[in-house]
Amino acid sequence: xxxxxxxxxxxxxxxxxxxxxxxxxxxxxxxxxxxxxxxxxxxxxxxxxxxxxxxxxxxxxxxxxxxxxxxxxxxxxxxxxxxxxxxxxxxxxxxxxxxxxxxxxxxxxxxxx
Amino acid sequence: xxxxxxxxxxxxxxxxxxxxxxxxxxxxxxxxxxxxxxxxxxxxxxxxxxxxxxxxxxxxxxxxxxxxxxxxxxxxxxxxxxxxxxxxxxxxxxxxxxxxxxxxxxxxxxxxxx
Numbered sequence: 001x002x003x004x005x006x007x008x009x010x011x012x013x014x015x016x017x018x019x020x021x022x023x024x025x026x027x028x029x030x031x032x033x034x035x036x037x038x039x040x041x042x043x044x045x046x047x048x049x050x051x052x053x054x055x056x057x058x059x060x061x062x063x064x065x066x067x068x069x070x071x072x073x074x075x076x077x078x079x080x081x082x083x084x085x086x087x088x089x090x091x092x093x094x095x096x097x098x099x100x101x102x103x104x105x106x107x108x109x110x111x112x113x
Numbered sequence: 114x115x116x117x118x119x120x121x122x123x124x125x126x127x128x129x130x131x132x133x134x135x136x137x138x139x140x141x142x143x144x145x146x147x148x149x150x151x152x153x154x155x156x157x158x159x160x161x162x163x164x165x166x167x168x169x170x171x172x173x174x175x176x177x178x179x180x181x182x183x184x185x186x187x188x189x190x191x192x193x194x195x196x197x198x199x200x201x202x203x204x205x206x207x208x209x210x211x212x213x214x215x216x217x218x219x220x221x222x223x224x225x226x227x
Contacts, residue, residue: 004156031212041201041220043157048212055212090156099145099164099207102215104156 003027004105006091012111013081021076021108023091031055032074033092033102034066043090049074050096078110086112115140115206117218125224128196134189134221136204145207146187147215148178152200160202163187174198199225 004025013019025032033056034046048056052068063079078085091105116139126132138144145164149157161172168180178189187204204218 033212041222043203043217043220045214045216048214050212056210056214092157094213096212099162099209099213101159101162102157102213104149104158106154106156 004091004093004103006089006105006108008108009106010109010111012113014113015081015083017081018077018079019081019110020078021089021091021110023074023076023105025072025091025093025103025105027093027103029093029095029103030071031094031096032068032071033094034074034076035090035092035104037088037090037107039087047074047076081112083112086110115144115208115216117204117206117216119202119204119218119221121221122219123222123224125226126194127226129193132189132191132194132198132223134202134204134223136187136189136218137185138187138204138206139185140206140208142208144180144187146178146180147205147207148172148176148187148189149203149205149217150174150200151203151220157203160189194223194225196225196227199223 031050033048037043047066049068065077068074088107092102094100094102118137147162148160163180201220205215
């Protein structure tokens with residue numbers, strides 16, 4: 001039973017296209033996150049949602065739009081893809097209260113050509 | 114702003130040897146510190162965390178880390194590494210901004226020689 005799952009695992013697309021990455025967690029957590037890991041393995045938070053409400057937005061271009069249909073899902077939609085968007089995107093979840101462990105998904109490798 | 118520095122980008126050790134991965138942080142208040150491991154093609158897994166109390170914390174897979182406030186360090190150690198420990202290791206400092214915000218170091222890639 002996968003705790004945090006992401007689809008697709010790999011995504012190859014052309015510049016200018018719009019794409020979505022889906023994330024689901026079955027841990028009953030109330031908070032979900034999106035992280036971006038660049039080619040140098042640097043990992044940076046993008047967004048955090050708690051009970052479908054956006055609570056962290058880290059200066060991400062507005063081409064990136066997270067959507068949380070319920071607290072078990074947090075999808076990432078990216079418009080007008082650029083070369084610099086190529087990266088591995090990780091979804092994570094946790095309970096909000098305190099510093100509970102964040103559980104990470106396996107990642108989605110996005111390649112923009 | 115808080116930051117994390119992992120001075121070693123790549124470390125190679127022999128199987129059975131001891132390991133220490135360095136982590137230095139910059140944070141104005143009491144830091145919440147974490148070590149995560151990322152195996153090839155996988156997501157991140159929490160090894161251990163420090164919030165308060167005993168400055169030597171034990172984690173999974175035989176890892177431990179020591180918090181030293183005077184040195185702003187949180188180094189990860191293991192007395193004897195196994196080939197399966199080969200992975201990328203990330204140190205992170207956390208703060209609460211409505212939700213947990215983790216700031217990661219740039220990672221240290223660990224290679225194990227047989």
